[in-house]
Amino acid sequence: MASPKRLQGLIAATITPMTPDGEINLSVIDQYxxxxxxxxxxxxxFVNGTTGEGLSLSTQERKQLAEAWVTKGKDKLDHVIIHVGALSLPEAKELAKHAAAIGASxxxxxxxxxxxxxxxxxLVAFLREVASEAPGVPFYYxxxxxxxxVKIRVEELLDGIKEQIPTFQGVKFSDTDLLDFAQCVKNNKEQFALLYGVDEQLLSALVLGASGAVGSTxxxxxxxxxxxxxxxxxxxLTAAKQYQLCTGEFLSFVFKLGFGVAQTKAIMTSVSRIPMGPPRLPLLNASKDFIEKAKAKLDxxxxx
Ligand SMILES: CC(=O)N[C@H](C=O)[C@@H](O)[C@H](O)[C@H](O)CO
Ligand SMILES: CC(=O)C(=O)O
Incomplete structure (x- = not known):
């Protein structure tokens, strides 16, 4: 699905649907x-990332999910980005090769x-080995x-990276350090897609020149x-600020109740009516009380 379109706008970090007994549930991906x-x-x-519990899945499950999302997204989605990061270099390489073979964007x-x-x-040496398994596929850090x-500043990382990793296309920046983000934009705006990943602060990143956003919300x-x-x-900007403050009001509310991937899963089930199932250990199901309060707030x- 190599898409000529530049990566921009909103990118949803997908949840991994699971059956009540904790197996991945591919059957609802079409609907999703x-x-x-x-x-x-x-x-x-953005598949198999944080929200998708990517690092809690087996390599086999990650491949099955990647394949399902690419297949079901064909002709419907602009970009399907597969997260292939892993602790083990051979595993990350295997996932990169697989993503290329199935036609991930x-x-x-x-x-x-x-x-x-x-x-x-x-860090660059590690990423280069992973990216080189998919030589025709854009790579994002x-x-x-x-x-x-790993707190290595992205500004520093990006300096000269294209010479090391020819497929390097940009960053998903999930941190609140807007000075680092601003320097990335300043130095690389023409060359790379700079995607912001702290949803409650997206407007600030847009002001600084973000190309788009990847996030759970x-x-x-x-x-x-x-x-x-x-x-x-x-x-x-007046209207833009109102939207940011409005979605922020919801996030601020759920942060106080305790918010993470398990809670995102529960919220999505209740909003979309697609059963996302339970999270996998070490995460635990969101409480009934959380779900009721979050739903009422959203309504x-x-x-x-
Ligand atoms: C730590 C984490 O999961 N970050 C997500 C993406 O990177 C965000 O989309 C957050 O879920 C969101 O900004 C709410 O805090
Ligand atoms: C939020 C995000 O981008 C992720 O789940 O990986």
């Missing part, structure tokens, strides 16, 4: 694609996070220091965020 496109206006996805990788790279050069603990707040992007494109939210 339609829901994103028709109900949320979101036409690009792009691949992405995090830094290995148990034995960690301690400097830019070792997935920066999420809160989870990986675009699964169920896609419409509102699309309206924010439209307002921003028309330079209507009362009037962003549009």
């Amino acid at each position: 694609v339609d829901y994103l496109v028709k109900e949320q206006g979101v036409k690009s996805i 792009a691949i992405a990788g995090i830094a290995p996070f148990f034995l960690k790279p301690t400097n830019k050069d070792t 997935y920066h999420i220091p809160s989870l990986t603990g 675009y699964n169920y707040l896609g419409k509102e965020n699309n309206l924010m992007l439209e307002a921003f494109a028309k330079q209507d 009362r939210l009037t962003c549009c």
Whole structure:
């Protein structure tokens, strides 16, 4: 599905649907694609990332999911980006090769996070090996220091990276360090897609020049965020700010209750009525109380 279109706009970080007994559930992916496109206006996805519990899945499961998303998204989605990052280099390489073989639009990788790279050069060396398994497929670095603990600044990482990794196309930047993000934009805007990944701060990143956004909340707040992007494109900052504050009101509410991937899964089940199932250990199901409160808050939210 090598798409000529540049990566931009909203990209939903997909949830991995599971059956009640915790197996991956491929049977609802078709419905999920339609829901994103028709109900949320979101036409690009990021598969097997944080929200998709990618690092809690087996390699076999990750391949099956990648294949299902690419197949079901064909002719419906603009971009299907497969996250192939892993602790083990051979595993990440195998996933990259597989993603290329099934026709993914792009691949992405995090830094290995148990034995960690301690400097830019070792991180680039790792990513280069992964990317080179998919020589025709755009590669994105997935920066999420809160989870990986790898805090190498992206500004530094991007300097000269294209010479090392010819398929390098951009970054999914899931961090609140807007100075680092701004420097990335300043130095690389023409060359790379800079995708912001802290949904509650997207407008600030847009002001700095973000190309688009990857996040969990675009699964169920896609419409509102699309309206924010439209307002921003028309330079209507007053309206754009209202949308950001409105979706932020919801996020602030759920953060106080305790929010993470398990809660995202439950919210999406209740909003889309597609059964996303339970999360996998070490995550536990969101509580009934959380689900009720979050749902009530969403129902009362009037962003549009
Ligand atoms: C840590 C995490 O999961 N970050 C997600 C993407 O990177 C975001 O989409 C957040 O879920 C979202 O911004 C809410 O905090
Ligand atoms: C949020 C995000 O981008 C991820 O789930 O990987």
